[in-house]
Amino acid sequence: MINPAKTCQPIGAMYAALGIKGCLPHSHGAQGCCAYHRSTLTRHYKEPISASSSSFTEGASVFGGQANLLQAINNIFSVYEPDVIAVHTTCLSETIGDDLPQIFNKAIKDQIVPEGKTVFGASTPSYIGSHVTGFSNMVKAMAALAQPSDNKNGTINIIPGWVEPSDMEELKRLAALIGAKIMMFPDTSGVLDAPLTGTYSMFPGGGTPIDKIKDAGSASGTLALGEWCSADAARLLDTKCKVPCSILDMPFGLQATDRFIDALRTIAGSSVPDEISIERGKLVDMMSDMHQYFYGKKVAIAGDPDQLIAMTEFLVSIDMCPVHIVTGTPGKKFEKRIRELTGEMDCEVNVKAKGDLFLLHQWIKNEPVDLLIGNTYCKYIARDEDLPFVRWGFPILDRQGHQHFPTVGYTGGLRLLEKILSVLLDRKDRDDPEEVFELVL
């Protein structure tokens, strides 16, 4: 594989675990994994990322990591005092076959887990799937903490998938406008977008309280956003706790947001307030105002499956032509879904799951595009091919804003269109010859 469009499971598990209130993610493996994940997440969010490691040495790798994990749990509760430790495995601990539940039982038996504290874990072998799989596995492990309940409390579980803290905030705002009582997990807003005040807390106020996650079985339903990120957890709640679920696309762009709002108001049994309809109208307005600049433009996109599906639908909805679409994450359904979404476009579409950015670059060389959308690594392609480029996805290491400005929902759609328009029109202004260079666009 050359120039991957994915990374490994544990980083997704770490990000998901940061969305639990008072939770310290713990990497059960050699310390380099934890260091790399913390560095990458820190560079993306420009925020402190606290997480610990079992710091395996050669001995632990031969004899098993139980002693290291027990020692780690004891040290973590003594020094950092989190409410929750969310352990994820690595290729190292998975290859030697460490059994997390057995080690947790031992920890409880040895009384190193203080009263009222939670230790749980997810199996996230780096040699299966991708960072998206790791996120999904950790969220599923959260769902596994829920118990069946006969006392339904009218709450709707929302599993947002791997979106930005700003997106999670936006989803909560939309739900509040509809009047839906929701419990969203994980929720990294208030954790990875903290203010600068002169004080530092390893556990800022945000995140979903673990007790609420444990009570997810009392909900009347679950909305899972994104088949890859969120569906497994929702289905587990369905089978284990009899909480019915709907799996929706991530609400990026007009139509996916429409479906999300419609599903939410239906389950909540409430009507959609004018405020949301007005937001929607503004998005449609911008789509129509600027349609001439979108129409027929060819786009290449790389990223994660749930995001790409929603983005492809959005691009098609404004008559752009997403012609090259690559994710590194495996999944046969992905290619099929993209084919469906692009079926009515009258141009050839290249789509690949388990692809890489090297392939994307080759495709672009063979069939040039007008716009590239992807994470920061795509800037090497953008520079080589001199392409207008919108940074969207994970990781973004060289620009700011994603942690604060959502791209989900209708207002998020406005932001996406603004970004796309800006790079297209900047390019037009740069390239237009003198005689056709214009003031008004």
Added chain:
Amino acid sequence: MTKAQKLVQWDPHNIKAKMLEKYPPKVARKRAKQIMINEAQENSTPEIVANVRTIPGIITMRGCTYAGCKGVIMGPACDIVNLVHGPIGCSFYAWLTRRNQTDGINDTHSNFLPYCMSTDMQDTDIIFGGEKKLETAIQEAYDLFKPKAIAIFATCPVGLIGDDIHAVAKKMCAKFGDCNVFAFSCEGYKGVSQSSGHHIANNQVFTHIVGNSPTEKKGKYKINLLGEYNIGGDGFEIDRIFVKCGISNISTFSGNSTYDKFASANQADLSCVMCHRSINYVADMLETKYGIPWIKVNFIGAEATAKSLRKIAKYFAEKELIDRVEEVIAEEMPAVKAAIKDVLPRTKDKTAMLFVGGSRAHHYQELFRELGMKTLSAGYEFAHRDDYEGRHVLPGLKVDADSRNIEEIKVSADPELYNPRKTAEEVAALEKQGVDFKEYGGLNPIMDEGTLVVDDLNQFEAEKLVELMKPDLFCAGIKEKYSIQKLGIPMKQLHSYDAGGPYAGFRGAVNFYQEIDRLVNSRIWSYMQAPWQKNPELSATYAWE
């Protein structure tokens, strides 16, 4: 945050006690030995424990062996294809994240740094072995790039499942004939930090590359610059100065390096060691096998740069070079002096803490001294005792189980190429003139009495140090950056320079002065409290005016 207290109010013993008080007893005992108060003792200097295991669960700044080998040492070489054998993550995280700049493409017309190659091992490879997949990937890399060399790096599971990467490398190397293929057993669980990865990289580069160059390198005053990684263009600035002085830099390990530069290292007449920790093995081996002596140099800090240049000139002992070096220093220093004059009134008496690397926590104190700033506390992430206390402790160092696992290669004098550059008499004469061969004094001697030297500082201790001592500036890496800044203390990354640099040499020093002036005198930090937070109580009702 309140204004910094005066240093006299701090008792380092109290601070150490505060750093340890929350730990479970076993952790406290271990950490106590890695937190050293720098104070004179009868007949001896204080001892520090270093290069020992990280404590599970304690949030360390350290990375792993793979990071030290692939990330640090081999990462910067632009025309060697780096192929990581393992699941995708390790290759992804080391992809363009270390700011190794290169213009090596001018020499070789190949720059593979923007490429991330991995065998992307899947569960079936873990079960049935990944050697076939590795072989295919090597072939693919060869067909695609036709490189001079392909380096293979093992990640954790490779060692566990027993893939013989060295055998695969050997086989492919023989098959190609025109491409050197070699492998690094740098699984992340080996050793206790990045340091073991440096050692593994040193060994393999020396074994598989050094001495292989088919061309004779011309030039006067031929040196190697070892342990310089061209972060933010440091190496460019040092090379600019070398060129100006007429010194020929044959090979930098490994900033802005190429395969052929590594291969030519045996043709130099002196090795100059910047980062002692990461590269001293190569320096020693070059001396043993080829007879090239080594000296410690430091190009961080204008005075240190001048001193290092004079040391090199003294070694070659030719008037032409000695005079030229003085001319260059005289030409470069006025700009440095002017910059210091400008910033000194604003930086003087400010305080700093440095926790980084295996040499930078030492080298950067030179620059802070030039700025009139005091280093309150410092320490390394992955150093050994000799980096703290000096190389004289080497014979007494105990080799523990973790170090024993790292291969020591036996090197002896090359029957044809061994050529001692200086006779024993010449060496003795030079030593009399202050040219110390094979000598590194370490961090502790340059630190003030009563300062705290902390090995493998962790997040909790960092927060304690900042809270208690309130430095004006904290220096470490990306993982530490934002937790420190949330406390209202500016934080400078000294691994990646926060996208700044170069900071080496004369021009780099000027950059650094300006950068530190910006950091410690920024108005940004005054905005943390809103007006209504500063004066929450209204003493009277305001009339609308």
